[in-house]
Amino acid sequence: MSLRRFWSGNIAVAEGALAAGVDFYAGYPITPSSEIMEHMARELPKRGGIFLQAEDEIAAIFLLIGASWADAKPMTATSGPGFSLMQEGLGIAVMTETPLVVVDVMRAGPGTGQASKAAQGDLLQARFGRHGDQIIPVFAPSSVQDCFELTVFAVNTAERLRTPVILLSDELLAHTWETVRVPEGVERVERRRPKDHEPPFGSPDPRVPPPMPRLGEGHALLVTGSTHDAWGLRQTSDPHAHRELVERLWEKIWLNREELFRYEAVGVEEAEVGIVAYGSVARSALAARKLLAGKVSVGVVVLKTLWPLPEEPIRELAARVKAILVPELSLGQLVWDVERVVAGRSPVLRFSKIGGGIPIYPEELAERVLEVAG
Amino acid sequence: MSVHPLHVFLRSEALPTAFCPGCGNGLVAGAILRALVQAGMELRKTVFVAGIGCAAWIPSPHFLADSLHVAHGRAVPTALGIKLRRPELQVIVVGGDGDIAGIGGNHLLHAARRNADLLVIMVNNLVYAMTGGQVGPTTPHGLPTSTTPYGNPEHPMDVVQVVAAAGANYAARWTTAHLPQLEKALVKALSMEGFRFVEVVSPCPARVGGRLSMAPVEALKWLRAQSKPVGQAGPDEIPVGEYIVRDRPGFLRALRGESRG
Structure with a gap:
């Protein structure tokens, strides 16, 4: 059984997020992504979720990082200039293995470019916008149906692999209205919690992300954007610790790539x-x-x-x-x-x-x- | 061998600390921990959030509590993300003047405006110390630093005044030469809702004291002599005490609609 809905690409992204269990949204207004934020501002409070309009996109991405560590499934949406500002937080999210989803509705750049006009100039920024070695999965819808389904997939991928995920939409798709088949229920992946004495930042098998503990349970968790060992203790001068961590973070995505395709x-x-x-x-x-x-x-x-x-x-x-x-x-x-x-x-x-x-x-x-x- | 009474709150693998001899961070760390005990706060229900800089190292990695150590200037929005989702946790930001009022200034302003339910402790050592003692938003006019070798041409910001004006429920300043007053302020702030801000002026013997040929103990004496109660301090003196104490509904209650009409 499925329902038929007539949605724009942006609304389908927001509805996909809600279906996947996104319960925290922080963002900053920017054309052509704002309808996603407005939809979330309407829908989240009704469902017990949290919506916050941040003071800028940098705050938005760090609100997501904090919320994710506080058990939320967080998402934000933006466009070129805001996406540039979020790169800083995306790098920290990679290093701290924080699940979150960033939607970039591409518009014409560089600079402030043409705010309301479609473009596909952010592909390389989505991949390589951060400093340092890292892989963030990037998905791109090409229909309003995709906007719904790939947002669900993005949220689930973030949880499964404990990683930030980018959804790359564009202005034409964002404002195209199409019929969407909405299943009655969608798969929801929940992040793994630690058992016994499992370290939060280490894994014997790089394909398996480490479990993500909850705050406030006496773990004395150390979460850091700096190079760290399996327990989160900073190791900023040990070359082995750096190679081990950065390679594992890379392999976590790379060795699981087939299931992302x-x-x-x-x-x-x-x-x-x-x-x-x-x-x-x-x-x-x-x-x-x-x-x-x-x-x-x-x-x-x-x-x-x-x-x-x-x-x-x-x-x-x-x-x-x-x-x-x-x-x-x-x-x-x-x-x-x-x-x-x-x-x-x-x-x-x-x-x-x-x-x-x-x-x-x-x-x-x-x-x-x-x-x-x- | 006797053990320091606060040792149980510290992460033994993080000791000895990386702080320079004579740094004020140890005094601030002690004041925070003693205040938590006095206020009856459980360390396991307390989350510390820090950015980048010497003061950010006070909680992370030293405190045996949950801590997030994020990008320079971004502790406040990270902390708010935690607090919104887990209101039952006490969320405390510790950072330096450059971290909190410089690169993170916009976040500070808006967290105070929202009356976000956070306690922010800003350790003001007058410079960017970790990177070598560069001029910062709180550096006194005329002070030579590594990037103002001829003296600071700019004027410092009174961050406590700004935060008070922006809408915080509590804003106070003390120095590391006023530990009992500082602890009292922290205990009071911990019992309140909304945005609470405590600035601690603290000596940096490496980057400020060294340049001025001022030994750590002299720096403490100078801080004490230089400090005057709020409203009585002259232009070159440090105003200490409470700037604002209010009881407006915090952001969490406002979000739930409890502060309307």
């Missing part, structure tokens, strides 16, 4: 030309494929996990096609990944469009595919 591969088997895309642009790619039916066979890989990157579907596509097009609402960021993964097996062509929030239209993409197909 979400993508759709459409028409890859018989494809002559390939397209790799994500977000709202992936919709244009699928529409271009339909437009070209009977003329050129197009294989589309829609990436919904952007970090770590599902490489196999891109390789499979590359093995079959004359060329791969990578359409992006940026000057080209995902294209670097595709070039690296394809590694010369087929030509990789960027298709960039920026400015004014104008989408990549299926017609122009189809036209380019025809050129490539010769």
